[in-house]
Each structure stands twice: as C-alpha cells, then as structure tokens.
Amino acid sequence: MAGSRPAVAVTRLLLGAVLLVAGALKAMDPSLAVMAVGAYGLLPPKVALAVGLLLPGVEISVGGALCVRFLARGAALLAALLSGMFLFVVGWAHFESLDIACGCFGPLSPALESGWKTAVLDVAMLVGSVVVWCERPR
Amino acid sequence: MRGALVLLAAGALLSLVIFRGASPSQMLAALEVQAVVHAWDAETARARLGDELLVVDGRGGGAGAGPKDAFSVPFEERNDEAFVMPEGRQIRAALVVMEAGRAREARELAQWLAREWALEEVATFQGGIEAWLAADLPSR
Secondary structure (H helix, E strand, O other), X not given: OHHHHHHHHHHHHHHHHHHHHHHXXXXXXXXXXXXHHHHOOOOOHHHHHXXXXXXXXXXXXXXXXXXXXXXXXXXXXXXXXXXXXXXHHHHXXXXXXEOOEOOOOHHHOOOOEOXXXXXXXXXXXXXXXXXXXXXXXX | OHHHHHHHHHHHHHHHHHOOOOOHHHHHHHHHOOOOEEEEOXXXXXXXXXXXXXXXXXXXXXXXXXXXXXXXXXXXXXXXXXXXXXXXXXXXXXXXXXXXXXXXXXXXXXXXXXXXXXXXXXXXXXXXXHHHHHOOOXXX
C-alpha cells in the first residue's frame, strides 16, 4: 500500500486544485454562478440563490483543505457530495434535453455545454474523492 | 463527518465574505424571470412545427438559406428595435435557430424571448442552421 500513497497524494492535489479553481472563478462573478444554478430549473429561485452564493465558498474551502491536507477525509466526503450533485444535474439536463452552460468554471465556461465532457469530469472527481476518502491517516 | 461540517461552515463564511457587496435581491429578480431553455433536435422540431410555435432566426441580416416563415430577431439587434411578437397566431413557444458555433448567443436570445414575450416554452435548435438544412426541415 505504501506505493499507492504518491498516487493518492496526486489525486488529492488534483481534486483540490480543480475545486479551488472552480470556486475562485465562480467567486469572480456571483451573478453568473447563481444564474447557472437557476438555469437547471430544479430549485425554487430563493433556494437556487442560496446554493449559487454558497457554492464558491464551499468549493474554495474544500479545495484548499484537500491541497494542504487539512481535514482531508471530511473534505473528500464533501467533494464526493459535490461531484455527485454535479453529476446528477448534468444527467438531469441530458434527460430533460436542456440547452445549458454548465457554469462549472464561472466566467471562463459560459460556452461549455452541460454534456458528456462535464459528466466525465464529475465522474473523475467522484472517483478521486472516494480514493482520497479511503486513505487512512498514518 | 465533523471535518466535513467544519469545512461546510468555513465555506459558508467565506461565501459571506466574498459576496458581501453583491445584491441578492437583484439576483433573485433575475432568477425569477429566468426561463428553462430546451435543446430540440430535428425530430422534436418537426413534431412541434405548427401554429403555436414561432421559429426565430437569430442570425444577422444577409443570412443565407434559413427556416421557412421564420421570424427574424437578429441577436445583436434584439435590444435596439422594438421586436414584437407577430399577431394573429396563438404563439406559446419559440425555437431559436442560429449558426452552430453560436450556441451561447442562441441560449441568450431564447432567454430574451421568454422574458420579453412571456412565452411558456423556449428552445434552441441543436446543431444550428447547418443541422436544420441537413435535416430537410422546411426552409426558404
């Protein structure tokens, strides 16, 4: 198992970096993040507003914690929940034939459709979260 | 589990700091008028063509072949002119057709139409005008 430690560390850092960047980019334009959540039509406007405003902070907090290995298992659990949630909404958009920008990376992703590429990223993040969560502290 | 809760609380606090200057009421107002935009393929478009559906050509002037009887609302000019919904039809939905590479603009135009014309349903055509013509949908 000792040989797998570097792989887990790389996974943790990559996962943390993706979440950190995604959160930081969303924080640059709060209205874009909020509208991206609302565009799925899954949540009432007030709930979509709350989720859209909370998401960047949570992503930064979880991503940062993963990068510096602080409360890593808790961060991995939250990262898995976030990835699972993202995967669900991407599936929803596909099922409902929605024309939607994923909003994953804030102002850098207005043209990125919520499609199979987003789903692949979410699955990779979910798998990475489980890998990090399974790592027992030494 | 405790770690997750601590990070969640930290994230919420961070969001409060990040967005302290934001205007939630403005964002809520925008959310309340935001429409869900669907993506229709040729099969759906063909099945839905009729009196209740208005096909909107969002390309600019001088565009070549396009959907038959489409109403022109060029994306760039949508706010410049008083584009009003054509009268004499019970229009409930609009389908925006633009170039394939302008998916974001098509989505924005669909949102604009839903808001300005109070439409029940808006959609964009997957694959743009190129796919419309290739699918042999009614064209001019």
